[in-house]
Amino acid sequence: MKRCFIFAAGTFYGLRERPASGDFVIAADAGYRICRKEGIQPDLLLGDFDSMEPPADCAVLCRLPVEKDDTDTLAALKAGLEQKCDTFYIYGGTGGKRLDHTLANLQSLLFLRRRGARGFLWGDDFIWTVIEDEALTICRRVEWGLFSAFCLGDRAEGVDEEGFQYPLKNAVLTPDFPLGVSNHILKPSARISVRKGALAVGWELAPLD
Numbered sequence: 001m002k003r004c005f006i007f008a009a010g011t012f013y014g015l016r017e018r019p020a021s022g023d024f025v026i027a028a029d030a031g032y033r034i035c036r037k038e039g040i041q042p043d044l045l046l047g048d049f050d051s052m053e054p055p056a057d058c059a060v061l062c063r064l065p066v067e068k069d070d071t072d073t074l075a076a077l078k079a080g081l082e083q084k085c086d087t088f089y090i091y092g093g094t095g096g097k098r099l100d101h102t103l104a105n106l107q108s109l110l111f112l113r114r115r116g117a118r119g120f121l122w123g124d125d126f127i128w129t130v131i132e133d134e135a136l137t138i139c140r141r142v143e144w145g146l147f148s149a150f151c152l153g154d155r156a157e158g159v160d161e162e163g164f165q166y167p168l169k170n171a172v173l174t175p176d177f178p179l180g181v182s183n184h185i186l187k188p189s190a191r192i193s194v195r196k197g198a199l200a201v202g203w204e205l206a207p208l209d
Contacts, residue, residue: 003019008029009092027044073108088118090119130198138185138203146183147185155173157197165184
């Protein structure tokens with residue numbers, strides 16, 4: 001497993017997993033400020049720099065055009081994939097004034113999954129990932145911890161949720177009815193699976209000290 005840490009320009013709620021030796025660290029545009037705050041030296045700084053001017057002392061800099069198809073965060077994900085990373089931790093990818101970027105980053109988790117990697121999007125005491133045609137076991141982090149699942153696509157078939165307040169068995173989730181919102185994890189570990197389709201799944205974390 002090779003990990004990639006990406007620091008984006010959204011809201012930073014605190015560092016829950018810290019980069020270690022061998023991890024690849026990318027600052028996406030103003031996400032560089034988070035790195036500076038946390039004392040982290042990125043291996044790569046990239047972006048169109050509409051949020052900040054790049055520092056003069058940055059050794060590895062990739063300036064992207066302002067008019068482009070990729071967001072800065074998606075460009076960072078592609079750079080991490082080029083480094084053969086298969087596990088991605090994204091900080092600063094939610095919150096702020098840009099709901100559109102939060103939604104884009106949730107979609108980007110599916111981009112990663114379809115390329116053999118898994119991404120984790122850290123929010124405010126919440127974490128998101130994507131599953132497709134597979135199962136995921138989740139360890140409960142807080143009593144009565146919240147959990148939600150949303151369909152990414154036309155429909156998700158054969159959805160099972162075990163260990164939750166509201167279990168599902170062979171259910172169908174669609175994007176026009178949020179059946180999977182606001183469940184609770186009851187068991188020490190719970191399991192979400194989908195036979196066909198993709199789901200964005202998120203669960204509650206214990207508050208940071």
